[in-house]
Amino acid sequence: MADWTQKFPEAARAYLEGRRLDEVECIISDLPGIARGKAVPASKFAKQKHFHLPDSIFFQTITGDWGEAAGDDGFIEQDMILKPDMDTATAAPWTGDWTIQVIHDAYDGDGDPVGCSPRNVLKRVVALYAERGLTPVVAPEMEFYLVARNIDPAKEIEPMIGRSGRPAAARQAYSMTAVDEFGPVIDDIYDFAEAQGFEIDGITQEGGAGQLEINLNHGDPVMLADEVFYFKRLIREAALRHDCFATFMAKPIADEPGSAMHIHHSVLDAKTGKNIFVDAKGKDTDAFYHFIAGLQNHMPAATAVMAPYVNSYRRYVKDHAAPINLEWARDNRTTGIRIPISSTAARRVENRLAGMDCNPYLAIAASLACGLLGLEDAVKPADEFRGDAYEGEGDIPRVLGDALDMFEEATRLHEVLGPDFARVYGIVKRAEYDEFLQVISPWEREHLLLNV
Template sequence: MAEWREQIPQTARDYLSGRRLDEIECIIADMAGVARGKAMPAAKFDGNSTYYLPTSIFLQTITGGWAEFRDGADLEPDMIMRPDFSTATAAPWTADWTLQIIHDAEDANGNPIPTAPRNVLKHVLDLYRAEGWQPVIAPELEFFFVARNTDPNMPIIPPMGRTGRRAAARQAYSMSAVDEYGKVIDDIYDFAEAMGLEIDGILQEGGAGQVEINLAHGKPIELADQVFYFKRMIREAALRHDMFATFMAKPIEGEPGSAMHIHHSVIDIATGQNLFSTETGESTEMFMHFIGGLQRHLPSAVALIAPYVNSYRRYIPDFAAPINLEWGYDNRTTGLRIPISSPASRRVENRLAGMDCNPYLGIAASLACGYLGLKEKQHPRAQCTTNAYMDANELPMTLGASLDMFDNAEKLHSILGPEFCRIYSAVKRDEYNEFLQVISPWEREHLLLNA
């Protein structure tokens, strides 16, 4: 047996127990959070020590194009893919016995490639670690099951449930609504168990066919890996039942959007103490500084947590998506919510990120803003105790405006890495410019004969 097989998690070993491993998928997340890489026979993986991909995968746009970016990137140098065996997990939807392994990107000298999203998050965590801090996060994943859509010109509609009716909206927390697509939920549970992924809960959200999955709190890299795996796995489970799963921020007109709410706390590495609570259970200055950092810097990070033109269709009033930077205790209308919790679990929930964001980059951006608050020691404004949905919008409302703010955010660039920020902006501007060349049905309907 190859030595690396002794390093993989027990759940992966259990999956392969008594079976012959057929294939290894060597994968890495690109800017969009799409799994890129190569698959190979297990015997070939056993015999290799080094795997390569071009660094240009981080220049690829969501449409398959390549961002125009010079400074050597056009030479397409190779990066070394370094397997992180702690991430080895089953791909239980495949026809043979397959493991998928997340890889890190390094240059020929063993240095992290700064444009790889997983490395961006690792860099932010290194800054926390240098201060003796360890962030803890818990993401909530919202998404839609939808009917198969093979014609982009046709609107997306809800899927057919087991009753023969299409999934209905405004059924939040309804067990009957979840049961409508119970078979695909069963597959998600089965796949998650085979993959060693822990689900804290599944519930029906407010949209037609909209579901939320909560994950247990943990270390940011491990949770980002889980979200990366979950998105791929949920899509595969849905396809087994003649439907799609989509993580678009706003897939269906007139329905709520899908968020990736991120809960954060920070612990002292030396003591294990939650730095947001005093020994007597009161909130700390660091708790306020973290909130202050989110309030001050999140507008400049919106391009990372709302990365597509569709993302901004979620930021409209009266659709359960906060478009403000207010904070408040147990107030879901605020962009920054403080959930009910014990002092040991005191945390901040960022409700602004869309489910369409790259999980590594969304989490990195949120933690970067909090880190800047901890370093700057700036307090937030007073707590909001009213309905913040009624407040003025505080976020950039288009991808172009978000990128303008992002490009000028020098402090944020210093945390995320200047090279990453330049290339990320180049990729997103190419995507935005491509979108601006498309004429929408709304324009044809209202402007063709009236303008």
């Protein structure tokens, strides 16, 4: 290996041991979480300290259209300076040659972080915790579906065909037989993850037909968001090897549960390393309750970030493994905020609102932002919920338009996430929503064409 590759993490160095690096993919997340960037020969990457992309990549909707979010200078597509974070260097083991991916951070011409870059948004929130002597820790859970190849948008999505030759069955949560149906895909997921240096805490069958969940170990929010960003790509690539698609849509199949990205949070005292959610006797602290209150009070306005598409809101259905409100309870999966069984040192708060269609940087940033505002407000949450929270009333937005209205008015949340991000995000998502409203759905044609 060349000397400069010795800066790579151990897993990337091991992947290249005895091999010649051919190419480096220089990537950055856009607002939806799609990897944007350039692939360059390794010899060129070795000589460059940065590269450029236009800031317009953050103004683009999921459909490829544009939001008018360029600011006072107009749509001039000025270049950003993208600098590599060598700690993120990891293999791209599905490629035909020896390729390494490196995540980059975005800066403007003055050297300041670009405020609407998702990774910068999360770094900003983590820095606000650090200013208060706190270290946030998160652990994401990733749910997704393996589905049959679908190249016709008019066709309903169907479960993939498993090893048995039968479509994946629903309502087989935690079934090892169901997991075995996807064995070849899962084997490739494990192999790709190992080559990239990622530690999987476990893979389980979820309640939907062809739905799986991957849990990641807890750690630094930016590092974990990087891993989810990478994981979405490696899972898609593993599925394509076996003639199926991996989808992270929040609700891909009408009668099946949706896919979430549950986020577990704890907060440490930066000096002592102690979890601030418990005291020396292992009892819940005021900070524990304040964090929960922050989620309850501010997550309705943050929903547009955690549930970013019109499809996201189809997931919030009673009795379908997704929350309909922000009640909190211990070891109760019907509530939006759950306190899992754990040791006192591992006391944590689980946010069950975010869908797997979110941008991991933005969803984690928004969730931490809500908790931080709760710590600052120092108010108590609602009383702990008892029973089945699906019997209660919903208190989260039901459609993207309402969620965007709430987000656009949430000035305190904007200050934490960054005013420039809030401005750009609101404009781009509103453009995307307006575009959706121009689409006439099959439901409308079926029920309205001749009946109204």
